[in-house]
Amino acid sequence: MKLSNIPQRYVIVFLTFLSTSVCYIERVGFSIAYTVAADAAGINQSSKGTILSTFFIGYACSQVPGGWAAQKIGGRKVLLMSFILWSSTCFLVPLDPNRVGLLVFARLLVGVAQGFIFPSIHTVLAQWVPPHERSRLVSITTSGMYLGAALGMWLLPALVEFRGPESVFIAEALAGVVWSLLWIRYATDPPRSEHPKAAAAGFGGALLPTNVNHNHRVTHIPWKKIMLSLPVWAIVVNNFTFHYALYVLMNWLPTYFELGLKVSLQGMDSSKMVPYLNMFVFSIVGGFIADYLITKRILSVTRTRKFLNTVGFLVASAALMALPQFRTSNGVILCSSVALGFLALGRAGFAVNHMDIAPRYAGIVMGVSNTAGTLAGIIGVDLTGKLLEASKLIYSDLSHPESWRVVFFIPGLLCIFSTVVFLLFSTGERIFD
Numbered sequence: 001m002k003l004s005n006i007p008q009r010y011v012i013v014f015l016t017f018l019s020t021s022v023c024y025i026e027r028v029g030f031s032i033a034y035t036v037a038a039d040a041a042g043i044n045q046s047s048k049g050t051i052l053s054t055f056f057i058g059y060a061c062s063q064v065p066g067g068w069a070a071q072k073i074g075g076r077k078v079l080l081m082s083f084i085l086w087s088s089t090c091f092l093v094p095l096d097p098n099r100v101g102l103l104v105f106a107r108l109l110v111g112v113a114q115g116f117i118f119p120s121i122h123t124v125l126a127q128w129v130p131p132h133e134r135s136r137l138v139s140i141t142t143s144g145m146y147l148g149a150a151l152g153m154w155l156l157p158a159l160v161e162f163r164g165p166e167s168v169f170i171a172e173a174l175a176g177v178v179w180s181l182l183w184i185r186y187a188t189d190p191p192r193s194e195h196p197k198a199a200a201a202g203f204g205g206a207l208l209p210t211n212v213n214h215n216h217r218v219t220h221i222p223w224k225k226i227m228l229s230l231p232v233w234a235i236v237v238n239n240f241t242f243h244y245a246l247y248v249l250m251n252w253l254p255t256y257f258e259l260g261l262k263v264s265l266q267g268m269d270s271s272k273m274v275p276y277l278n279m280f281v282f283s284i285v286g287g288f289i290a291d292y293l294i295t296k297r298i299l300s301v302t303r304t305r306k307f308l309n310t311v312g313f314l315v316a317s318a319a320l321m322a323l324p325q326f327r328t329s330n331g332v333i334l335c336s337s338v339a340l341g342f343l344a345l346g347r348a349g350f351a352v353n354h355m356d357i358a359p360r361y362a363g364i365v366m367g368v369s370n371t372a373g374t375l376a377g378i379i380g381v382d383l384t385g386k387l388l389e390a391s392k393l394i395y396s397d398l399s400h401p402e403s404w405r406v407v408f409f410i411p412g413l414l415c416i417f418s419t420v421v422f423l424l425f426s427t428g429e430r431i432f433d
Contacts, residue, residue: 009128011186013137016121020144022179023114026172028152031251033095033165041097049385052251054104056377058111063374066116067367075123076187078116080180086113087176090169118370123363126355127190132295138352139287146279146344154273221364231357232365234425236372238350241418242343243373244380245411249336251381259398263329271333278341286348301356301428305349309422312346317415324404350422358432
């Protein structure tokens with residue numbers, strides 16, 4: 001297949017979009033398959049929370065190393081190695097809730113492998129994407145997460161029903177292999193920014209040095225300045241909150257349907273994919289709104305980031321705290337769709353801000369901030385399991401709406417706190433040379 005008529009940066013964006021889609025199919029797929037297998041084996045909610053959160057421990061450990069490796073070796077190579085490792089693990093390790101040690105090891109390994117993905121992607125995009133296209137092209141790439149989650153929620157319950165939970169692992173591994181072959185075939189490193197071909201590729205002077213083998217390699221990373229920067233911490237706090245809400249919903253929404261509402265996921269129609277499909281749409285819309293506001297000089301970069309972040313997180317906060325009041329599947333889908341959709345809109349604020357403040361070190365800053373997001377997964381997913389076990393002692397089962405109130409109030413309150421932090425400390429100006 002010839003892609004010579006398509007600018008290479010768009011090919012890269014499309015392939016990274018597919019990579020985030022496949023990764024989130026894997027994450028949603030595991031929570032669906034494991035929930036079915038664990039419930040059949042009589043595993044309690046606290047133990048389920050521990051297994052579901054194990055992925056994030058491995059994921060947290062490799063975020064900053066992932067940014068460093070992408071900076072030194074090259075994002076393209078690191079991204080490929082990550083896909084090969086997690087796909088192989090999915091293919092080789094059986095899904096058996098009673099073999100806890102093996103399952104914990106496998107989820108740690110998948111987490112470590114996938115932890116390299118987003119720092120690598122941000123390093124690649126910082127090399128390829130010019131500033132005037134930054135918001136929308138980065139938003140398109142990250143929107144793949146939500147399309148993947150939507151497709152996972154739509155297709156995988158049926159696969160579990162007809163072929164069993166183990167079939168999900170095989171399907172995910174095959175998807176990873178297909179993506180890897182596409183990346184090998186079509187991905188390239190960008191030309192040097194001073195090269196004549198760079199103009200045709202759409203490069204700007206503020207972009208990252210593009211090839212780790214030539215003389216412009218970054219040899220010094222200002223770790224102290226990064227770690228003490230308030231704008232970096234504004235991104236970190238918002239990344240934590242975003243992922244706390246996302247991972248709690250992604251990992252526990254199947255349980256909320258099954259035990260909170262007594263509704264089978266396998267018996268639901270395609271409406272169960274709507275919350276993640278909504279994230280997909282709102283993520284892209286947010287990127288286009290941001291670029292429009294900036295390029296038309298309606299708002300500065302700083303005010304654009306703050307505006308979208310504030311709107312997204314405050315609406316999401318209201319929807320999260322209202323969610324346990326809804327006692328029908330359609331009501332929960334509507335409420336979770338609003339919450340996740342506006343969280344995705346908020347990503348056009350904090351999640352693109354890495355490249356505004358530190359285009360040269362985008363992968364490093366992404367690794368630092370995504371470590372916080374991953375800690376949110378460890379804390380949120382595990383804490384939710386413990387909260388639900390405690391609620392069972394009070395309300396006898398999880399069908400009582402009060403059993404879930406604290407679960408959804410925590411991310412709702414975090415959204416309000418994060419909004420204030422971002423308004424006070426974020427900037428759209430470049431602060432790292």
